[in-house]
Amino acid sequence: GMGGVGKTTIAKTILEILSYQFKDACFLADAKQNAKRNQPHLLQNILLSELLRNKDDYLNNKLDGKCMISTRLCSMKVLIVLDDIDHSDHLEYLAADCCWFGDGSRVVITTRNRQLIENDDSVYEVSTLPDDEAMLLFNQHALKKKIPDECCKSFSLKVVNHAKGLPLALKVWGSLFHWKDLTQWRRIVDKIKEKSTSEIVEKLKISYD
Template sequence: MSNTDEGIKMIKDRLCCKRLLLLLDDVNKKNQLNALMGKCDWFGEGSKLIITNREVVNVIEVDCAYELNCMDYNKSLQLFSKCAFRRDCPLDDYLTHSRKAVGIAQSLPLALEVIGSSLSGSKKEKWDVILKMLEKVPHEEVSSKLKISYETLDDRQKHVFLNVACLFIECDKNIVIQMDDSELFRKKPWKLCSICP
């Protein structure tokens, strides 16, 4: 396809009678969404569309919205155990270490998988060293994947993110949301926080 219009025509022609499940991740502009699925009649009856970006969802008509919550502790421990031990629960000798790892990962699935896989097959001594290090510095693979998400933000979103990350640790989410348009978020974070890069 040489341009967006060609792509739109192809999508309409080829998918108009097909029932499909479409997952759109990292779509952050309305024009991207319009090019991929302008109207519901582009796809066959019974099609499902999942969009992972709440800001894009807010500008289109949706049947339902679902906010994903963090994994609960037991599911987090289970996911970690599958990656570290290839089973649903940690080995008895590693239970304390596994709980510590889940705490460090803060129930983030990506972090649980990366940390669990990196500790798999290691002796307790190595676990002690790695977990101690991870308490201070996040795992490089997790950091690099999270950095991709950060890089997709526009300048204003980056400023807000850095201000929240540096200044509102363990604050009530609702307080931060109410402050979104305040003077604080219009300033560059490095003028507010000496630890920001």
Template sequence: MSSKVLCGIISNLVQSFLTHRHEAKFIQQIVQDVSLKLHLINLSIDRKLVGMETRVRDIISSLELDLDDVRMIGIKGIGGGGKTTLARAIFDHISIWFEGKSFVENVREVSKGSLFGLKDLQKQILSSALNDQTIVVDGVSDGKSMMKRMMPNRKVLVVLDDVDDIDQLEALAGESTWFKPGSRIIITTRDEQVLVAQRVNVIHDVTLLSDEEAICLFSRHAFGREIPDQGYEELLRKVN
């Protein structure tokens, strides 16, 4: 760890101490803050995911995990642009810091593919985030009431993947007051207006791979390494 990072951690902890001046709480905060920052500093992404590490770091930074509030962020981009892969990498890396977690895939497809789609998704969130497989949801309105009543008891991480309608968000993450402070909600979508309507804290654009990243990805699959064979690099640039 660099001295600059250590100084930053120490400075934040001193400020916390000056604010709270409560020994037990201060010690607990030290453990949490240092552990969290060390975990994020040592962030390691699957090397098969080209260009993912910077994107993951940027989004985790915007989640501000050390703040005791409820934050909703959006990840938007074209279909096949890597939104789900990015959200999954973030989820896998930070879920350890939450009391409950739920990764809800294919919200658009599931909610519109069945009469009970949204109700089933509500049950999925409640069951996985609260670790209770006995939960029964009778209908969407009932599901909303249950989420309002039960979710504030646990600090949770919820990913809602491939949302395309505000009604889906109103059923699955209607208000920040549904969740315990410290909870984080990540929403992926192709439609920015859905995120605007939900009033998320931050919207991230998933950019396509740069030329260098695209060449690296192709080379890994074609040659088994990041740098293409000699003589092929210029050809790959033309293809790209």
């Protein structure tokens, strides 16, 4: 799914709800920001540290990492979330084979690149919000209620239309409007409309995370 659509939020919720069923769980956040493409051993160290509950640096290279992950975790039932995967190396050296982990283990992957997971058993495409749900989400953050006052409706509609159903944009923009008067609402709407949604979402994601 595209940036800002809610992949990370869904993955975090899965971890919170299901983690009790596993011996241990790990949320490997924002993978592409935590390691350069030629340094997957940095991510391997984080994964091992979280699941083995030891903060030591285990590895200096990715090949040793593959061996250690498959050796140390093969008997553990674990839940792993690999968030924002954008390179095949991340999968090859972190979770290339289900036999690396104990029976019943699960690996959840979020990515914007559908090609990386084409061969996976279960792929869920996260879609944008329909208009009615988008309006509810925006109003909850902007007005702290589901139904806007008549004087705010036109501004709410403009923002929701520009957000194109992206939850991240709706949440962050909604927070900007909270406790503002109509004059300030008008100014914020004008600023939002100056840029494309995709451009703004990339900046919002950095600040929101």
